[in-house]
Amino acid sequence: MVDDMALAPADAPVQADAPPTRGLVAQAIRDTLSGAGAKAGLVWICVVGFCAVFAPFLANSYPLAVKIGGHWSSPLLRHLTPVDVILLVMFFACVILALIRRLTFARKLAIGGIVLVVITPLAYLFVRPPSLDVFEEYRDLAKQGKIEAAIYAPIPYSANDRMRDQPEDRLSPPNRRHLLGTEDTGGDLLSRMIHACRIAMSIGFISTGIAVVIGIVVGGVMGYFVGAIDLFGMRLIEIFEAIPTLFLLIAIVAFFGRNLYIMMAIIGLTTWTGDARFIRGEFLRLRNQDFVHAAVAAGLPVRSVLFRHILPNGISPLIVSASFGIASAILYESTLSFLGLGLVDEPSWGQMLEQSLGVGGTFIWWIAFFPGLAIFLTVFAYNLIGESLRDALDPRLHGIE
C-alpha cells in the first residue's frame, strides 16, 4: 500500500495555484499510518500477504526435507510451481530494494519490473514440478517405516490434499491434528485458508489495477477531448453504473464459466466508472485554472499539460478509491463463490464459506466461522486504510477538527 502512494511523482511541478501535492500526500500517509486502526489493518494485510507468498512452506503435504535410504531430498522444493518461485523471488527482490536507500523510487520500480520480466520466463522454463500430486505418498512411506528422518512444514497438509488415507478425519471439528478442522471433502481448513490468501490478494490487486487503468484512460480521454466524446463516455459510464455490478458479474460468470482470470477481468471491467468520473472531473476542473492557462500561454501543448502535469496530481485521491475497490473486489469474489459461481478446486474463502451450509442441510460452524472471519478481517483492513486515507486527504475535515 505504501509503495502505491508514491505514484505521485517526485518531479511534479509545484505551481503557485496548484495544490502542494507532495506535501499533502506525504502528510496524508503519515496521518494514515499514525492511526491505530490503519496500522492494525496494515499488519493484517501484511500477514495475508506473507501467507500468500509463503503458502507452500506454511502448509504442505510434502516434507521440506526427508531422508530415505540414507539420502536427503526435498520433495517440497521439488513440488514448487513456477508461480511459487516467481512470488518468492519477487518478494525477496522487493525486500532488498526497500532496504537500499540510495535509489529513487522510480528506479526501484524499474528494477523490480526488470526482475519480474526476467524471472517469469525463467521460472516457467526451468521449474518443472511433477504434474501429478499424490499427497499421501510420504505419509504412506512414513507408515511403512521407510522414512528415517523428515522435516515437515508447520501444517503438514497441502490445500488440495483430501487425505484419502485418513477418511475418518473428514469433517472433523477443530482438533490437535487439524487446528481449524477439516472440510466436507476432507481437506484441512487451515491449510486451505492459507493457500486461499493468494486468491484474496491477487483478485483485489489485479482487478482494482484493471479498474484504475481503465478509469484513468477513459476519464482522461473524456476530460481531454470534451464534447461528443465526453457525452459518449458519460453514457458508457451510465450504462455500467445503471447495471448493478453484481448482476453483471453473475451474468458474465454464469455464461462464461468459472475462471479466476475472467473473474478478475470482469470485476475490473465493471468497477472503473467511479475512477473515470473522478479523473474526468479533475481534468475539467483544472483545465480552466490559471496555472494551466499560463502553461498553455507559455507554449506547452494542452495535451502535455493535462497528461504530464495534471494527471499525476489528480491520481492521488484514486488511492482512496483503490483501497475501497480492493475490499469490494474481495467481497465480489467471495459472493460469487458463495453463489456457486466460483472456483472448484482452488481454495478460496468464499467457496469454503459456501460449504458451511447445505452439506446435508446442516450448519458446520468451523467452516462458516473461520473463512468468513478471514474475509471480514481483510475487507475491514482495506476499509480502515481507505477510510484513514480519505480523512487524511480531505482538507475540509482538517479545517474543522
Place this chain on the structure above:
Amino acid sequence: MGNRFGVKDFLLLALLVVLIVSVWLSMAQRDREWKVLESIRDQGDSQSHDLAAIRRALAGGIRLSNAGGSATSGSAEGKEDPFKYVKEAEAQPDYASGDWFIDNLHTKVGDLTPLLASNDLYSQIIQGRVLESLVYQDPNTLEYVPLLARSLPQISRDGLTFTFQLRQGITFSDGVPFTADDVVFTFNWIMNPAVEAPRDRAYFQKIASVTKNGDDEVVFKFKEPYFLSMDLAGGMQILPKHFYEKYTPQQFNTNPGLLMGTGPYMLRDPASWRPGDRVELVRNDRYWGETPPFSRIVYEQVEQDAAALTMFKNGDVDTFIAQPEQYELLLKDAQLVKRTQHFALDTPLSGYSFIGWNEKRNGKPTLFADKRARLAMTLLTDRERICKEVLLGYATVANGPFSPLGKPQTAPDLKPYAYDPARAKQLLKELGYQDRNGSGVVQGPDGRPFEFTFTYPAKDETLQRIVLFLRDSYAAAGIKMNLDPVDFPILIQRLNNRDFDATTLAWSGEVEDDLYQIFHSSQIGDQGDDFVSYANPELDKLIEEARRTVDEPKRMKMWQRCSEILHEDQPYTFLTRRKSLSFMAGRIKNVHPSKVGLNFVGRWNMPCPWYVPKELQKWGK
C-alpha cells in the same frame, strides 16, 4: 422541502404513512377473507349443483352411478381390481378417512398444465393425482391393472391394435361424464403441432391413430410392434375434452394452471393456479373409485434442504427426501426416529450413475478408444469405496445398465469388476503407457501423456466429492485428470457436440430398460444420447431384435446377452445405484416399500393406500 420541515411535519408524515399502511393492510386482509369465502361459495355451488343432478336423476328414475364408487365399476374380479390395496387398507381396524398429506417437492413447480412440463418430474407427480390413465402397473407385481378401462385391452395377433373397453359412469371432477371422445381428444391434442408438447408428441408417434368405437370403446393402432406399446397406450393420461377444448393451443401453452381429470384429487379451481401459489389438491367428491383417505394433499415447494428438514422436524411437512449425510444424521436423533418412519429403498426407477469415456472427439479417436484403456479406468475406480465413504453405504456398485430389481435383464453370473489397480497398471503397460520423463504422468508410445479433462455438472456437492476422489485415485496410477465443472445446460450442449473427454451423469431407470437410446450406434450421429460414440454391431442387432420381441422370456435372453457385451466393452464405468432415502411422518400408516419405491409417492401413479388413524389426525378438522 428544505428549511421549513419541522418535527411536527415529520410526525404528521409518519402518521400519514402509518394510516396508509394500515388501510392497505386491512385491504389485504379483506382480500384474504374474500378468497376463503369465494372458495367456500364455490364448494357450495358445486354441491348444490350435484344435489340438483341427484334430484333430477331420482325424478327420472335413473340410478346414479358415481355415488358408491367402486361398487358400480363392476370389476371386482380379484386380481384386476384397481383398488385392491386401498381396500386392504380400509380393512385395517384403525383405518380412518380424513387428515391431509403434506408432501414437499424440493423445487418450485412451474406448470401444472399437463403436457407442457413433460420434462418436469414434480409436475408429473401432481398430475398423477388428478389425471388417470386407462391402465396402471401394480407396484408390487408390475402387472397391468385396468383403471379407466374396464379390463385389459384386446391385443391383435400382430400386436399392432389395442382395443380398450372403457368403464361407464365415470365423471370428471366437474361432473361431466368421461367418454371415448376424451381419449381420442387427448391423443389428437398431443399430436396438434401448435400445442407445446413436442416431447410427448414424438413418443406417441409410434401410434398411428386412436379412434372411438361407440362411447365406451377406443382403438389404438400402432405403426410397428414395440415392446412398450402397452405403456404408451395404457399410460396416456386422459384429459377432459370439454375442459381443454375451450382453450386455443396458444392459450393452453401459456396457461400454467389448467388441470382437471377423473382422478381422486382435484384443484379447487382447475384454471386459476399460478406458479408460486401453494399446490393444494382437494378430494374429488365425485370420484368414481374408492374414496381416497386424505381429504387434501398439499405440495410444498421448499427448495433449501435445511429449511425442508426443519419443516419436517416441526411436522409442517410429512416427507423428507434425504441425502446420505442427512439420513445418517437424522438416524442419530432418537426422538425423531421414534416418531417418524424412514426408508432406504433400492428401486429400479432411481437408475444408475456412470462415467462416460468419450471414444471420439473432433473425429479422432481418444485415449479411451481402446476398450482395455476403459477397462483399466474401471479397475482404478474404487466403486466400493465411493459407495461406502461418499454415499455412506446407501448405494451399491452398478453392475451394468440394468437394475437387479427390475425385470431380469442382467446375465445371472455377471459380477462387477472389483477395484484392482495392479491389473489396471498391467493393462496400461500393455497399451504402452509408462512414465518416461519423470513428470509423474504416464505417456503412451507416441509420448502423449495420459491426461484428460473431466466435464461434470457443477453445484452438486456429493458429485464434487466423488470427482475429487476419482482425481486422486487416477493420480496414484499416473493418470492426470483435469476438472471442468460446468452448468447443466452447457454440459448437455457439450455432450451433444461430443466436445469432452470424460463425463459423469446418471440415467434414470425403468422396470425394463431399453438400451436403444443410449448404446445403439445409430444414436452417435445427430446428437443422440450415445454421446460417448460407442458402437458394437453385435449389440446393435441384439437391441433392435429385443425391441421388436413381444415375448418376454425370449426378450430377456437378448437383454442378458447385451449386458455381457457391455460388461466386456465398458463403454461406461458404471458407478453406483443409489438408494432412495426418505423420512415419513409417523402418523401415516400402511406405508410400505414396493418394487418401485414406496407404495404411493413418486412418479408411479396408483390409488393411495395410506391413511391416518382417527386419533392421530392433525389437519383439516
Place this chain on the structure above:
Amino acid sequence: MTTYIIRRLLLFFPTLLGITIVVFAVMALSPGGVGASLLTREGGMDPRVRKEVEAYYNKRYGLDKPLPVQYLRWLNEVSPVGTKEAGTGFPQAWGFGFKMPDLGESLVRHRPVIDLMKESLPITLLLNFISIPLVYLIAIVTGITAAKHRGKIADVGLGSVLLAMWSVPQIWAGVLLIGFLGSNQYLKIFPVNGLHDVQSDGMTFLPHIIHGAFERGWLLDSLWHLVLPVFCLSYVSFAFLSKLQRSSMLENIGLDYVRTARSKGLGEKTVLYQHVFRNSLIPLITISASILPSLLSGAVIVESIFGINGMGKLIVDGALAHDRELVLSDALVIGGLGLISYLLADICYVIADPRVSYD
C-alpha cells in the same frame, strides 16, 4: 430544470440500449451461446425428439437467426413503438405503430417474464422499503451522536464499529445468522426460509388467543420472517449514511448561520436540533434515491441466502439457467430503475439546494 429533465429522459434511450446490448453480447459471445440446444436441457431424449423440440423453440423465439437479428427482434418486442400485427395497438390498421411492450417469455420457465417480475419485484421492494427507513433512522441517530462528540471516544468507537459492520460480508452474516439463530442445531428462534410460514394462509390476520393458546397471526408471522433478511440487508448501509450525516453536521456547524444563531443567544440544543440538524439532512435526503441500485444488489445476496423469491433470486436463477429472455429483461428493468433513481437523486438535489443548477 425542465429542459434538463427532458434531456436526461431522452438520454435514457441510448443508455438502456447500451445496457441491453452489453448483456446480450455477453450471452451471445459466451461459449454456450443462447441456442435452442440449451433448452433441451435434461438430455435423455431421442434425437428425433430433440430435433423437434429444438425446431419448435427456434421457430418460437427465433433462436437460429443471426445474432443482430435476434437482438433487434427482442428490441422490437420490448419497445412500445415498432412493428406489430395489424388490428392491435395504434394506429390499428398499420403494421407499424404504438403497441403494448412485451418482455417475452422465460425460456426455461415457460412463463411471461412480466408475470415473473410482477411476482418478485414487490417482494424485493418490500424488503427495501422496510430496510431504508430503518437504515436512515439508525444512521441519523448515530451520525448526530458522533458529530456531537466529535473526536471523542464515542465518535471514534461508533465510527469503527460502523466501519466494521460495513466490512462484514453479507454472505457471512447470513450464514452465521441462519446457522446460530435459525438452525435447530443451535438456537431456533427465527424462521430461515421464505417470507411466510407454511400455515400462514390459514392464520388470522392479527395475533389472537385461541383456546387459550397464542396464535401469532399472519401479520406477526410475516414480520417474524422478515427480521433476519431485513437485518442482513440493512446493516451494511449504516456506516456510509452515518458518516455522511456526521460530516454534514460538522460542515454545517462551521457555517456562518450557526455562528449567527449562537450569537443571537440561542441555546446549544436549539442551534443543534433546530438549525444544524435540519440543514444537515439535505445530503441524506438527496442520496436516498441513488442507494436503490445498491440495495438491489444486496437483495441478490440476501434473497439467495434466505430463499426469498424476489428480484435478486430471479436474476441469479435466470443467469444460471442461461435464460436469455429473462436475463435481458432483468437488465432492462434494473437498468431502468437505476437510471430513474439517479435522475430522482439529481432532481432532489436541485430541490434541496437551490444553488445547484443543471441548465
